[in-house]
Amino acid sequence: MTTQRTARLAAVLALPVALALSGLTAAPALAGDKAYQINLKPLNNSGSQGTVMLSLNGNQLSVKIEADGLVPGQPHAQHLHGSTDGHDFQCPSASADTDGDGIINNTEATVHYGDINISLTTDGGTGPDSGLAVDRMPKADAQGHLSYERTIPVSQDVVEHIKDLHVVEHGIDPNGNKQYDFGAGKSELDPKLPQEATAPTNCGVVEGAAVGSIPVGGVETGGGSTESHEIPRALVGAGGLAFVAAAGAIVVGRRKRSTAAAEPAGRSAA
Ligand SMILES: [Cu+2]
Numbered sequence: 001m002t003t004q005r006t007a008r009l010a011a012v013l014a015l016p017v018a019l020a021l022s023g024l025t026a027a028p029a030l031a032g033d034k035a036y037q038i039n040l041k042p043l044n045n046s047g048s049q050g051t052v053m054l055s056l057n058g059n060q061l062s063v064k065i066e067a068d069g070l071v072p073g074q075p076h077a078q079h080l081h082g083s084t085d086g087h088d089f090q091c092p093s094a095s096a097d098t099d100g101d102g103i104i105n106n107t108e109a110t111v112h113y114g115d116i117n118i119s120l121t122t123d124g125g126t127g128p129d130s131g132l133a134v135d136r137m138p139k140a141d142a143q144g145h146l147s148y149e150r151t152i153p154v155s156q157d158v159v160e161h162i163k164d165l166h167v168v169e170h171g172i173d174p175n176g177n178k179q180y181d182f183g184a185g186k187s188e189l190d191p192k193l194p195q196e197a198t199a200p201t202n203c204g205v206v207e208g209a210a211v212g213s214i215p216v217g218g219v220e221t222g223g224g225s226t227e228s229h230e231i232p233r234a235l236v237g238a239g240g241l242a243f244v245a246a247a248g249a250i251v252v253g254r255r256k257r258s259t260a261a262a263e264p265a266g267r268s269a270a
Pocket residue numbers: 077078079080081116168169170
């Protein structure tokens with residue numbers, strides 16, 4: 001009797017506890033919230049690495065970056081590169097240095113990591129046309145550390161394809177004099193800028209988005225590495241920034257051969 005009642009009592013008591021526990025474990029973060037980690041790995045033997053946390057709350061993208069091994073006291077252009085329309089871009093390997101000058105410049109790397117989708121500026125615009133807005137890019141401290149945090153409204157395309165994007169930081173110092181100089185020549189993007197200021201220093205893909213993975217929504221037909229190097233036509237005419245203009249010229253050249261495809265809508269960030 002007593003043991004039976006105790007057992008029944010225990011069962012009755014256990015039920016809400018079990019429900020509460022399952023409720024706890026089953027409860028996701030806020031509905032629609034997603035978070036992704038990116039590990040930044042060095043390019044161009046920069047030794048620069050870091051960690052990025054991307055979190056989405058609806059159409060608000062929060063970006064947190066902690067990076068080290070950057071050029072001390074210098075601004076570092078940084079972007080989300082890649083595609084929101086099905087192309088599979090990745091961080092470049094050493095073989096991306098097709099002109100063999102020992103540096104993977106941005107044009108060589110863009111074939112692999114895609115065009116700028118979002119410019120990770122400290123304030124103001126975050127579109128691709130802010131790609132080289134160096135006065136609005138974060139600076140590394142005296143130890144070469146960079147901390148960045150910003151929440152950016154993004155398009156639905158970015159929300160749906162966030163795993164197809166990756167973070168790239170730019171600015172290298174191969175001659176180790178702690179500044180951007182012309183030791184490595186002129187930037188192919190703008191001859192007034194040193195190559196050191198625009199070449200990529202690190203790159204990272206969303207963890208779990210393995211090399212060769214199928215992008216969200218599948219691979220577009222004919223999306224080979226060079227063919228897939230595209231930029232919205234609206235940007236090609238924007239002029240202003242050499243970063244975009246240089247990339248645009250290449251695309252326009254390529255596109256003359258094929259009839260233009262429909263432009264992806266809402267591709268750039270607000
Ligand atoms: Cu970039």
